[in-house]
Amino acid sequence: MTTTSPVEKAGGATATYVDQRIGSNKFLSRNLGKVFPDHWSFMLGEIALYSFIVVLLTGVFLTLWFKPSMAEVVYDGSYVPLKGITMSQAYQSTLDISFDVRGGLLLRQMHHWGALIFIAAMAVHMFRVFFTGAFRKPREFNWLIGVVLTTLGLLAGFSGYSLPDDLLSGTGLQIARGIVQAIPVVGTWAAFLLFDGEFPGTEFISRLYGVHILLIPGLILALVTVHLMLVWTQKHTQFPGPGRTNDNVVGYPLLPIYMAKAGGFFFVVFGIIALVGGLVTINPIWIFGPFTPDQVSAGSQPDWYIGFLDGALRIMPNWETVIFGWTISWNIFIPALIMPGVLFTALGLYPFIEAWVTGDKREHNILDRPRNAPVRTGLGMMAISFYVMLWIGGANDIIATAFDLSINSITLFLRAAIFIVPPIVFIVTRRTCLGLQRRDREKLLHGYESGRILRLPHGEFIEVHQPLSQKDLAVITSKVDHEPLPAPDKADADGVRNKKYRSQSLRHKLSVFFYGANVPKPSAAEIEAGQHHAAHSAEIEAPLHDYEDADEFRRAHGGVLHHPGMAETNIEQQAEEHSGH
């Protein structure tokens, strides 16, 4: 054995001391060697986690100087242009953090940049999970938690943005109040309760403060913890590749590689946020001035994650109805409350809807390539294009100035585009996916087209095809062919009417829509023949070229694969369920 240093001896003694009290070594024995698969896209969730930690840390520092009070004071700090101006204590203390506390501006800007990166990383992480089907069984709960986390992230950001009580954040709150007031029946009262009366009152910032520094971060922290515990116990999904199956994990052990890489990455994210916070100004509240409800600065923009709501408010037609003397402000209620509500609810329910449509109840640990689920990929792109349309709406004034267009025509265009563009995006995406599937099939049947034409001794011309590399072969053959659910019968053999006919029939149609157009994978024999053929044509050419990478096609025996007796296709699984367990 290797020698043990005094430090290690002390460490060992501590581990024993702790273990005798909480049994920690059992956990360590199982987990220090835990394997994590590696892929750049798995770092997106890590970025979200690490930037959240940075935001927590810098936030705690900000609380040391920030005063969440709307009480009025006269500014006498070192920012000369505002000297002698009456403002709230919240705004004054934010100015102090920015100009009089050394390192204060850095902390503020790190907090703000960290928040922007946190929310952006969550969003992109969510895209990764969606397009690869990582939300499928057994990971539906983690998807739901993720959707809630994203929502909380938006609220955290908005509540923080509103604290400094500068002109921009105050206008944001004024809009928020208008939105609350538009809720049918309870809106007026809700607004009065939240703000302790009329706008702006004197209480709202201190109320928001508790929400911002305790309630929302606490919830996020709790949910992040559960999220990570689930990732830990369910083990990470992996992309298809050589040696990877649905029943194994291929990657690096926690100790030392993953720990060094992930731990190192935390410092990288932290470092980058600090660099950006030091170099790039964000939210220069001293330029906007203190809040007053009767002034506004034109062309001001909210943080990026609020842009879609702002855009929705902008492009909504001005519908309002009055029924029996009660006012319903559809023009506000729909874009600001119904739309995001529906969007996030649909997002949260998606895994359950897809599972219902496909009838798929198997565990999925190998990620889908987006092309192999064309409808899902299409729906995802459709949702993104919808979001982007709203975003463009949120920037319509900036676009109008930049491109010398009329705001009104951009708005009118968007009112139509929001309904027209997403379906087009869906169709194009789905077709592109199917095209890629067809190309994959070609590759399996004939190898790569090298683009090189060869003239054989007897005069024949052939195009040289090259066999796929082992990696490509493993990745492309990972596609699983699914059958749509069978059409239901109106009545069974004994003529008893099928009561569930309508729902089953709908499900059948949706499942045909979901799977129907998929390009079937060639059979193993066809693949082998195709690759042999390609290898042969490449061999003829080989003497002419010096191949570095002539991965010879080899029919390897697949790793392990499935639990005996477990349903392999969704159809088998359906059949099993019908025959009763």
Place this chain on the structure above:
Amino acid sequence: MTDITPQEGHDQGHGSAPAKLGYSPVADIPHKPRLTDTDPKAARRAERQVATMFLLSMLLIVLFVVAYVTIDPSSTVYIPVFGDVGASNFALGLTMGGAVFLIGAGAIQWAKKLMPDVEVVQQRHDMQSPRRATAEAAANYERGKEESGFARFTLIRRTLIGALVLFPIPLVVVLRDLWTASPAEAGKSPADLLSETLWTKGSRIVSDGTYLPVKPADLPVGGLVSAVPADLQEVEEAEGNLNARTKAAIILVRMDPEEIRSQQGEGWDYQGILAYSKICTHVGCPIALYEQRTHHLLCPCHQSTFDLADSGNVVFGPAARRMPQLQIGVDEEGYLVAMNDFQEPVGPSFWERG
């Protein structure tokens, strides 16, 4: 374990092999040795690289402290690309960010170059609990149900459920006093409060900021002035908030009386001077973008556009209500005054507005 490598003759349907989840025809995980695995010199170089990064990180922390102590936080420096920036913030961010970044970069470099990079395989296990565990859990549940008598004691069960349903009520009820009406608000409902402003008959109109009264002659045709009632400052002082301002803020515009196509009341203008609320009827942004040629007032928040020559009606955008107009005139000294309060609520719509 079954070997599910597709076999000839096992084909089904359209000639494809049976779908196998996670089928990989390639069992070997590829691995290429790195330079640092084969060349001890490269390995030593990598070691030095990593150590250098950690060293530099320490150095930057020292520089951070130096910058913290020596740089005056109010001084600025010119940095190409970034322009004039706060010197302190720049130096602190650069040193701290660099230091932390280098720790991470060093660790990652160490992992990539010097730690084993052979991928390993671990088996997964079903998430579902073994049958025995499920059966035990079910048995325990049954025992609990039996022993507590939860199923038998109907009365207890129902009253318990009732008690639990009522228990959050106090937590909701206490929220009522999130709004405690001030003496001035006593006895008024939210809707009442939203429907009245400081303006009354004879309130002098003073320009916002200077608080000087306005004479018609102060306002040229095409001009615009932001204004508030003369007693606003006093009221703000007394109430200690900006609530009154939020509702009372107005703009005065003057146009050629010929150009006024309609207004909200007969003769509500004074010699072509019109007073409109400044608070957008959409969700409440203050407005001040006025185009004199078209008499359009544009809200910067969501671009609702109001035609001030035509009763403040909405000509574009998401706002549903016209801008409320204030009837004005002059007092004996010739200053502009309000003739009344607004005749409809200012600002965003609300349920009780009607």
